[in-house]
Amino acid sequence: MSAASxxxxxxxxxxxxxxxVRFYAAVVFTFLMxxxxxxxxxxxxxxxxLRFPPPGYSLRWYRxxxxxxxxxxxxxxxxxxxxxxxxxxxxxxxxxxxxIVRGRFRGREAVNQISALPIIVPSIVYSIAVYALFAQLxxxxxxxxxxxxxxxxxxxxxxxxxxxxxxxFDAAQEQAAMGLGASRLTAVFRITLPxxxxxxxxxxxxxxxxxxxxxxxxxxxGGSNMTLPKKMFDNILLExxxxxxxxxxxxxxxxxxxxxxxxRYGAGVRPAV
Amino acid sequence: MMVPAHDRMxxxxxxxxxxxxxxxxxxEHAPLLVGVVPLIFLGVLFLLxxxxxxxxxxxxxxxxHFEKALxxxxxxxxxxxxxxxxxxxxxxxxxxxxxxxxxxxTASPRWLLVGLIFLMLPFWTSILVRTYAWMILLGxxxxxxxxxxxxxxxxxxxxxxxxxxxxxxGMVHVLLPYMVFPIYSAMLRVEPDxxxxxxxxxxxxxxxxxxxxLPLTMPGVIAGCSLVxxxxxxxxITPALLGGxxxxxIAVLIExxxxxxxxxxxxxxxxxxxxxxxxxxYLLMNVLGGERTT
Numbered sequence: 001m002s003a004a005s006x007x008x009x010x011x012x013x014x015x016x017x018x019x020x021v022r023f024y025a026a027v028v029f030t031f032l033m034x035x036x037x038x039x040x041x042x043x044x045x046x047x048x049x050l051r052f053p054p055p056g057y058s059l060r061w062y063r064x065x066x067x068x069x070x071x072x073x074x075x076x077x078x079x080x081x082x083x084x085x086x087x088x089x090x091x092x093x094x095x096x097x098x099x100i101v102r103g104r105f106r107g108r109e110a111v112n113q114i115s116a117l118p119i120i121v122p123s124i125v126y127s128i129a130v131y132a133l134f135a136q137l138x139x140x141x142x143x144x145x146x147x148x149x150x151x152x153x154x155x156x157x158x159x160x161x162x163x164x165x166x167x168x169f170d171a172a173q174e175q176a177a178m179g180l181g182a183s184r185l186t187a188v189f190r191i192t193l194p195x196x197x198x199x200x201x202x203x204x205x206x207x208x209x210x211x212x213x214x215x216x217x218x219x220x221x222g223g224s225n226m227t228l229p230k231k232m233f234d235n236i237l238l239e240x241x242x243x244x245x246x247x248x249x250x251x252x253x254x255x256x257x258x259x260x261x262x263x264r265y266g267a268g269v270r271p272a273v
Numbered sequence: 274m275m276v277p278a279h280d281r282m283x284x285x286x287x288x289x290x291x292x293x294x295x296x297x298x299x300x301e302h303a304p305l306l307v308g309v310v311p312l313i314f315l316g317v318l319f320l321l322x323x324x325x326x327x328x329x330x331x332x333x334x335x336x337x338h339f340e341k342a343l344x345x346x347x348x349x350x351x352x353x354x355x356x357x358x359x360x361x362x363x364x365x366x367x368x369x370x371x372x373x374x375x376x377x378x379t380a381s382p383r384w385l386l387v388g389l390i391f392l393m394l395p396f397w398t399s400i401l402v403r404t405y406a407w408m409i410l411l412g413x414x415x416x417x418x419x420x421x422x423x424x425x426x427x428x429x430x431x432x433x434x435x436x437x438x439x440x441x442x443g444m445v446h447v448l449l450p451y452m453v454f455p456i457y458s459a460m461l462r463v464e465p466d467x468x469x470x471x472x473x474x475x476x477x478x479x480x481x482x483x484x485x486x487l488p489l490t491m492p493g494v495i496a497g498c499s500l501v502x503x504x505x506x507x508x509x510i511t512p513a514l515l516g517g518x519x520x521x522x523i524a525v526l527i528e529x530x531x532x533x534x535x536x537x538x539x540x541x542x543x544x545x546x547x548x549x550x551x552x553x554x555y556l557l558m559n560v561l562g563g564e565r566t567t
Binding site: 017021022024025028029031032033034035036039042050052091092095096098099100101102103104105111114115117118119121122123124125126129130132133148149151152155178186209213215216220229232233235236237239244245247248251252255256258259 | 302303304305307308310312313314315318319320321322323325326329345369370372373375377388391393394395396397398399400401402403404405406408409410415416419446449478490503506507509510514524531537541544547548551552555
């Protein structure tokens with residue numbers, strides 16, 4: 001309502017200016033969408049090297065992807081890592097959110113800052129640091145090691161989204177359940193968590209994507225076991241063959257599906273910072 | 274709030290009392306306890322390795338790695354280039370994002386949805402996918418050069434890839450949504466009556482913008498700029514691929530030092546410098562921003 005009245009207020013004064021701003025925004029949106037759209041025709045190209053527009057259309061690059069065990073291995077490994085990261089980060093991040101929102105202890109603000117810290121530390125810095133630790137623990141090359149590091153990376157996203165959900169939830173309901181004899185644990189699982197489910201779904205989405213697309217940490221910790229982003233990175237560096245375009249289209253399709261699911265059942269998927 | 278424990282004690286049965294025998298689980302400490310496991314997790318897997326990194330950078334109690342990083346022209350140039358690229362990306366993103374955020378904040382629900390989809394879809398698409406797409410678009414025979422040559426705007430292919438221009442385009446594309454969202458949030462909070470009041474008092478449109486709208490949306494601008502700047506400092510994928518080895522940002526330098534030269538100590542020192550810069554700008558953002566725009 002307030003947005004609409006702003007528009008009326010300014011438009012009456014400067015309609016031409018308003019139209020110019022909208023045109024400008026349309027150009028910016030084109031800039032944002034262009035790279036996504038361009039990979040579609042390339043992925044269906046029949047040419048064995050990169051040409052635009054493609055001389056003909058075929059599914060050969062999708063076949064190349066599906067028939068190459070290294071691509072499939074990398075994809076399955078990344079799915080396994082991202083799923084495990086999602087579970088671990090959603091559980092730990094939610095616990096941390098409870099601690100921050102409900103806690104009434106000294107040092108709560110410090111906990112809040114620590115939980116946000118992994119966002120500020122650049123991936124390359126964290127990769128070097130965690131590599132040194134995992135080398136001592138003999139975790140290099142194991143997918144479980146990547147899960148642990150990706151979980152650290154994903155926890156802040158989960159904590160911020162779930163904390164926002166918890167703040168808008170009326171804690172009196174939980175206390176009412178406890179007053180009626182439920183234990184705190186029962187109250188949280190039966191009353192609180194079901195009501196903040198949209199936040200939990202959004203948080204899980206953020207955790208999954210952050211792991212599934214993560215390159216730098218996986219590059220350092222993965223050893224010879226490539227994740228999908230590492231395989232894509234090498235492929236882009238070494239040879240530009242349209243298999244990567246087919247993979248790109250599949251990844252865009254996955255993101256679209258998850259976005260639809262997250263906006264249907266979640267609490268929005270805006271950048272969590 | 275909960276009834277004080279001693280009141281309940283007097284009023285209630287033995288079972289109540291026995292349940293209160295573990296007050297730590299029912300009382301105010303439960304939220305603290307639930308935080309213990311994730312905090313240990315972050316302590317061991319995040320704070321500990323970062324502390325080890327710091328130790329590695331000053332191995333043998335010497336600051337030689339830091340001296341090498343800060344006294345060698347080659348490396349100082351990399352720091353400088355990184356700062357310049359980060360500042361340029363931030364400025365371009367701001368110029369692109371502010372009007373877009375305005376259009377979103379005044380759009381009808383249907384157009385808002387379209388705008389958000391156009392922002393979210395690229396935002397959530399893998400950086401690798403987008404970087405690859407920019408390589409197709411920006412190459413010597415890429416789509417953009419074909420268009421430029423075809424339309425007669427250029428007579429020879431314009432070098433857009435494997436240089437700073439390519440890196441800037443790719444980074445702005447990745448970071449633009451981070452700029453749009455805080456500004457958009459700030460714009461939603463602007464009271465439209467204030468703008469009408471300014472207009473009613475006779476202020477021309479440009480004055481309303483400069484004296485009322487810009488100051489009111491400034492927290493969003495500061496949050497967006499700090500965020501984009503901090504994230505730019507640590508960028509790796511975009512400069513590595515679109516820079517073609519010619520654009521060395523600090524993250525690319527760190528990766529080279531480790532993977533090509535196995536210079537762990539030196540790479541740790543570079544990492545600590547990058548980390549300190551990021552944290553300093555983050556603190557600056559908190560001071561400047563005042564209020565948080567989440």
